[in-house]
Amino acid sequence: MSTPAIRLSGLRKTFGPVEAVAGIDLEITDGEFFSMLGPSGSGKTTVLRMIAGFDRPTAGTVALGGRDVTRLPAYERDVNTVFQDYALFPHLSVIENVEYGLKVRKVPRRERRARAEQALEAVQLAGFGGRKPSAMSGGQRQRVALARALVNRPKVLLLDEPLGALDLKLREQMQVELKQIQRDVGITFVFVTHDQDEALTMSDRVAVFDAGRIAQVGTPEAVYEQPATPFVAGFVGTSNLLTGAAARSLTGRDGTFSVRPEKITIGAEGAPGTVSEVIYAGPVTRFVVDLDAGARMVVVEQNRRTGKAQRGERVQLTWQQEHVIEIGGNRAA
Template identity: 55%
Template sequence: MTSAIGFSGVSRHYGDVKAVDNLNLDIAEGEFFAMLGPSGSGKTTSLRLIAGFERPTAGEIRIFGQVAQGIPPYKRNVNTVFQDYALFPHLNVRDNVAYGLMIAGTPKRQRQKSADEALGMVALGGYGDRKPSELSGGQRQRVALARALVNKPKALLLDEPLGALDLKLREQMQEELKTLQRSLGITFIFVTHDQGEALSMADRVAVFNNGQIVQIGAPEDIYYRPKTPFVADFVGSSNVLPPEFMNGLVGKSSYGAVRPEAVRLAEQGQSALVRSVSFLGAATRVTMDIGNVPMTMLMPKGAAVPKAGETVTVDWAAEDLHVMAPA
C-alpha cells in the first residue's frame, strides 16, 4: 500500500497557540480517511496544510512521496471542496467546473465537455448555464465537488462539505460520496465534527483534540475500543467510568467505557437513580446516576421505561465494558 499523504512531526503554531502539534500520520492511497474532532482541534488546519494554504512551522509533509515544503497550492496535485463551497459568483456553473481546466490551458470546447460530464456525474447535468446563486445549498455542494473532481486530483480534500446541508440531504450525500470514492478510487480526506458521518463513511478515522491525534483506526475500533475518555465521550457519547469506579468493578485502576445501548435494566447490578427520560423516536434515553457517576441508557422501543426519581438496577454484559489502558 503506497502512502498518499504523510505527516512526520508536523506542527503549526500561531504564537502560543498550537493549532497542530507534532502530528504523525500516514494516509494510504485510495483510502477514505476522516479527520474527526471538535472545532479548534486542528483538523481543518491539517487539511489546509495538505492543500498548501498553511505552512508548517515544523516537520515535513509528503504528498505522494514528494516533500511538500515550498510547493505552493497551485502546484499541488490535490483539490479541495471548501466548507462554504467558494464557487465563483461571476461565472456560470459550467465555467466554475471548467475553471481548473481553463487554467491548465485545455481548449474551450474540450473543457466544456469535461465540465458537463463532471456535472452529469454529480447529477447536475443541464445546470451548466445557471449561476451559482440560482442553486440550492445541496446543488452548490455538488458543483464544488464536480469542480474539484474534474481536474482528476490524486487526493480530494473535503472540509466539512456537508455541514451546511439539512439532515436528509446530508445522509443522501454521505451515500453518494462513498459511492463516488469507490468508483473513482482516489484518496478522500474528509474533515468533520460529526462522529456519525466519520464512522459511516470512512475506512479509517483520526480523532483530533488540542492539535493532536488522540486515536487513529477503523471506525469499529474507535467506536468500541476508545483509547482515552475523550474519544469515548466524543465518538458516540459513551459512558465514561472513572478509575475509582472501575477499581470497584474489575479491580483495575483505569478508565472504562460502556455504550449507552449496552446498558440494560437487570435483576442484579448497579443501583441507579433516574434523573430524566427523553423519548427519541426509535429509542428512549434514560439518564441516571450510579452514586456520583452519570450514566446514560438507551432503551429500545417497547421496553418498560422507568420514571424520573425512581431507583432502578442496571447492568451490562462483561464484554460490553471496555477497559482503557491505565492513564
C-alpha cells in the same frame, strides 16, 4: 508496500505562542476515504491547510505520492480543496463554474467542456450545466463544488467541513452520496469534520484530534468500540466512564473503563440505581441513572415497548463484560 497518498512526518504549526499542531506523524493510503475528526481548535483544519499548501509548517514535512511538497505553493500540488461555503461564481452557469479551473490552465475548449460534463455526470448533475448556482438547492451546489474539484483529476481531494451548511436530512443524504462518489472516482478523499456521525458513516479510517495531536487512528468501528483515551471515548459518541471506587465496585478492577449507552440494559437485576432523567428522542429514549456505586450512567433504549422507567424510579442495570473497555487497555475480564 505501495507509496502512501499522503505522509506527514513530525508536522508542527505554531501561531505565535499557540501550538496549533503539536507534532503529527500520519500516512493516508492511496484511494482511501480518510476523516480528520475533532472539536474546534483541535488542529484538524490546520493540518488540512498544510497538506493543501495554504499554510507552511513550522516543522516537519508533507509528502504527496512520495514527493516532498512541504515548500511547494498550493498551485503546484496535485490536490484540490472543497470548502464549506462552496465559493461558486454566481454570474457563471454551473458548467462554466466546473470548467473554470481548466480554462485557467488553458485546456482547449472542447476538452474542458467534455471533462466538465463528465464531472457533472459523476456527481449526478448531468443536464444541469446551463443553470445558475442560485437556481439550485444547497445539496446541488455542494455537488457542483465537488465536480469543480474533481474535473482537475487530482490525486487527493481535501474537503473542509463541506456539509456543515446543510440541514440534517440533506446532510445525511449527502454523506451517502459523497461516499459513493469517492468509490466511483477512486481517488483519495481527506475529510475534515467535527461531526462524529459523518466521520463514522463515510470513512475507511478516522483520526481523532485532541489539542493539536492525534489521539487515535483507526477504522470507525475500532475508534468507537475500542477508544484509546477518555477524550476519544467521550467525543466519539456518548460513553459512560467508570473510575475510582465506582470502577472497583462495578468491574472489580482499578483503572478507567468505558461502557457505551446502547450496551446497557435496564432489567430486574444488576447494579442498582435511580433514574434521574428521561429524554425522549424519537427512535430512542435516553435514561440518566445514578447508580448506588457512585457512577452516573446514560442508557439508550429503542422505543419498542411501552411502560418504560420513569424519573425517580429505582432500576437495575446490566451489561456484558465484553462491552466494558479499559481505556488504554483491553476488554475487561
